[in-house]
Amino acid sequence: MEDDLESEESFQEKFSKLWLLIKESKSTTVFTGAGVSTMSGIPDFRGPHGVYNDPWQGMSVEEIISLPFFRKNPEIFYHWAKDVWYRLENYQPNVVHRVISQLEQRKFIKGIYTQNIDMLHQRAGSKNVYEIHGSPAVHHCTKCNKSYTYSEIAPIVVRGEVPKCKVCGGVIKPDIVLYGESLNSQLLEKAWDEFAHCNLCLVLGSSLTVQPAASLPVLALRGGGKVVIVNAQQTSLDASAELHFKDLKQVFEALEKKLK
Ligand code: ZN
Secondary structure, rough: OOOOOOHHHHHHHHHHHHHHHHOOOOOOEEEEEEHHHHOOOOOOOOOOHHHHHOOOOOOOOOHEEEHHHHHHHHHHHHHHHHHHOOOOOOOOOOOOHHHEEEEEEOOOOOOEEEEEOOOHHHOOOOEEEEEEEEEEEEEEEEOOOOOOOOOHHHHHOOOOOEEEEOOOOOOEEEEEOOEOOOOOEEEEEEHHHHHHHHEEEOOOOOOOOOOOHHHHHHHHOOOOOEEEEOOOOOOOHHOOOOOEEOOHHHHHHHHHHHHH
């Protein structure tokens, strides 16, 4: 097993290999998980110590953020969500978001697939961001399907009100994939295709324990692509990865220097 403290020498050696892989890859696809958000101070929603596991007013968070619960109790749903999902302006993109955006601008990265719903990749300037679990960037009326933006809805939720449609009065729902809802199949198909055909797949801040996160780098490997994992915890794919780092901050600060 790898030592927890990586020696400076072995980091430099591995980092040089990573830089070469990024530069030489014709098609690099990135997958980001909760570890990238927690670096910005956003609580981990799903991890072993994630807020999803803390009961809230006697209810499990998994129950609150399920579709049946939302339909029955939108006021409780929004009361929970207001401090978690509607104060995103309190958090700033970190070095991982910034570097990914710069790499994308310089055509090193083709697409960014994320499980995170905090929109920080977009705020860092990334363009091709695919949010597998959706995000509150867009909301829809549950009756007439009229769409609303985050900035229209957030102030209403923060005031403690349930957002209602201006046209029909229906309850408005964020485009976040709740428990009991299926993932966007078109987006999944795009992800499968892109990962199966990439030269290089960067897995950042994900332990690859939930689907579809777990299957995407496997597709990359099957298609002959190389996988690089940067994650604090071990993952099931570490042995198949070309390179494995533990510290996102260390790797991305080094990349940021390279890009200057
Ligand atoms: Zn409506």
